[in-house]
Amino acid sequence: MSSTSVATAAMLAIGDELLSGRTKDKNIGQLADVLFLAGIDLKEVRIVGDEEDAIVEALNALRARYTYVFTSGGIGPTHDDITADAISKAFGVPCLHDPLAMQLLGAMYERRGVEFNEARQRMARMPQGAVHIENAVSTAPGFHIGNVYVMAGVPQVFTAMLGTVIPKLEGGVPMLSRSVASPFGEGDIGSALAAIQKNHPETSIGSYPRFSENRFSTEIVIRSREEAPAQAAERDIMAMIAEIAAGKAAS
Amino acid sequence: MSSTSVATAAMLAIGDELLSGRTKDKNIGQLADVLFLAGIDLKEVRIVGDEEDAIVEALNALRARYTYVFTSGGIGPTHDDITADAISKAFGVPCLHDPLAMQLLGAMYERRGVEFNEARQRMARMPQGAVHIENAVSTAPGFHIGNVYVMAGVPQVFTAMLGTVIPKLEGGVPMLSRSVASPFGEGDIGSALAAIQKNHPETSIGSYPRFSENRFSTEIVIRSREEAPAQAAERDIMAMIAEIAAGKAAS
Numbered sequence: 001m002s003s004t005s006v007a008t009a010a011m012l013a014i015g016d017e018l019l020s021g022r023t024k025d026k027n028i029g030q031l032a033d034v035l036f037l038a039g040i041d042l043k044e045v046r047i048v049g050d051e052e053d054a055i056v057e058a059l060n061a062l063r064a065r066y067t068y069v070f071t072s073g074g075i076g077p078t079h080d081d082i083t084a085d086a087i088s089k090a091f092g093v094p095c096l097h098d099p100l101a102m103q104l105l106g107a108m109y110e111r112r113g114v115e116f117n118e119a120r121q122r123m124a125r126m127p128q129g130a131v132h133i134e135n136a137v138s139t140a141p142g143f144h145i146g147n148v149y150v151m152a153g154v155p156q157v158f159t160a161m162l163g164t165v166i167p168k169l170e171g172g173v174p175m176l177s178r179s180v181a182s183p184f185g186e187g188d189i190g191s192a193l194a195a196i197q198k199n200h201p202e203t204s205i206g207s208y209p210r211f212s213e214n215r216f217s218t219e220i221v222i223r224s225r226e227e228a229p230a231q232a233a234e235r236d237i238m239a240m241i242a243e244i245a246a247g248k249a250a251s
Numbered sequence: 252m253s254s255t256s257v258a259t260a261a262m263l264a265i266g267d268e269l270l271s272g273r274t275k276d277k278n279i280g281q282l283a284d285v286l287f288l289a290g291i292d293l294k295e296v297r298i299v300g301d302e303e304d305a306i307v308e309a310l311n312a313l314r315a316r317y318t319y320v321f322t323s324g325g326i327g328p329t330h331d332d333i334t335a336d337a338i339s340k341a342f343g344v345p346c347l348h349d350p351l352a353m354q355l356l357g358a359m360y361e362r363r364g365v366e367f368n369e370a371r372q373r374m375a376r377m378p379q380g381a382v383h384i385e386n387a388v389s390t391a392p393g394f395h396i397g398n399v400y401v402m403a404g405v406p407q408v409f410t411a412m413l414g415t416v417i418p419k420l421e422g423g424v425p426m427l428s429r430s431v432a433s434p435f436g437e438g439d440i441g442s443a444l445a446a447i448q449k450n451h452p453e454t455s456i457g458s459y460p461r462f463s464e465n466r467f468s469t470e471i472v473i474r475s476r477e478e479a480p481a482q483a484a485e486r487d488i489m490a491m492i493a494e495i496a497a498g499k500a501a502s
Binding site for chain 1: 273275279285329330332458459
């Protein structure tokens with residue numbers, strides 16, 4: 001994959017509990033970190049509840065638009081876990097008890113002396129033709145079909161599944177990132193920073209305000225897929241900060 | 252507003268930093284909590300980067316579908332703060348320096364002896380016809396236009412703005428929520444819980460697995476807009492847990 005052909009991604013987090021505030025999502029930030037390191041651009045995230053129509057619509061919108069789609073949540077054994085059904089519907093294939101998943105789960109429950117009941121068998125259901133994503137934490141597999149990777153919502157399991165998925169994906173050239181701490185708020189640096197961005201079009205310069213002890217400071221982040229443009233922009237930003245500091249000292 | 256007419260909401264969180272993993276969003280969970288208490292159903296969340304087309308498209312999709320849309324991020328003074336422009340474009344109105352916002356910000360900077368420069372004046376820009384959302388933390392106002400409420404991304408400011416917005420909204424009948432801690436994992440309770448949900452259609456029963464010390468437990472949450480159905484479902488769930496516990500003790 002060349003530096004101009006960049007893999008993109010979207011995330012679809014599924015679960016009423018994320019929308020009611022009961023659960024504070026941890027998987028979005030985790031996925032964002034991992035994709036950033038892999039050089040895959042996360043472009044959009046959606047959160048929807050446990051409603052089939054909402055999942056199908058969001059999934060179809062995202063999978064048509066991005067290289068990869070990652071989902072979290074809704075693949076457990078209870079009645080409100082409907083992600084496997086919704087994904088099957090989106091792809092227009094039946095949702096079946098996967099023989100290999102039945103075997104893995106059956107063997108695991110037998111070892112533990114636990115009944116492999118109807119609810120637990122739900123965790124073996126996936127769209128016909130889907131391929132397993134290994135679950136090293138609690139056995140019940142995720143799955144991928146087409147460009148969609150379906151993973152658990154429990155953060156420990158999501159992270160473990162992500163660890164098996166990412167190395168298999170075709171990434172891009174990882175984005176380099178340099179960060180400059182500005183003691184001045186965005187109001188002080190805004191105009192000069194806009195000019196610097198204009199002079200360094202091969203970089204993407206972001207400005208992230210922080211508010212602490214009743215005053216703003218700024219973290220300036222330079223992103224680029226190559227080293228030289230990022231260095232050049234960083235030099236100009238350091239010079240800008242020195243100039244503002246000198247101006248404040250003189251006034 | 253009657254109990255059958257329920258206000259719905261969506262959130263649009265804006266910012267490259269949320270998608271790169273640099274910033275872990277805190278506003279989604281905050282909004283979810285506040286809306287839940289107000290009886291407004293948060294139905295969907297989207298996160299997009301600082302790209303005008305992406306913001307316009309997501310905003311237009313969400314504002315057509317839900318009673319209220321809340322946005323966070325992109326209303327600061329730097330070149331990558333383009334939310335006001337994007338919202339204006341979505342509504343088809345010009346983005347202008349609002350006279351009242353210019354006055355508020357100008358007075359604040361004058362008091363502080365700080366230059367009210369071009370970058371800082373950017374924070375006074377909003378769609379023509381928009382109404383201020385007060386910012387008690389750092390003066391620069393958010394705004395609302397139509398059913399869209401545009402707020403800052405810095406969590407302290409987002410929360411302060413939300414506090415002034417929510418009391419003015421027409422809410423619904425707040426959702427009641429009861430929670431039952433199940434010492435058993437979803438595999439043990441799944442089938443019985445599905446039957447209980449079927450017997451209590453006026454409630455929405457959710458099941459939230461926890462994984463800790465190498466075993467699963469479950470939090471079962473019953474939501475309903477009325478008390479009696481929630482109580483009835485809770486009784487059946489307690490009986491189910493007692494029955495499973497007795498079965499395990501006997502085996």
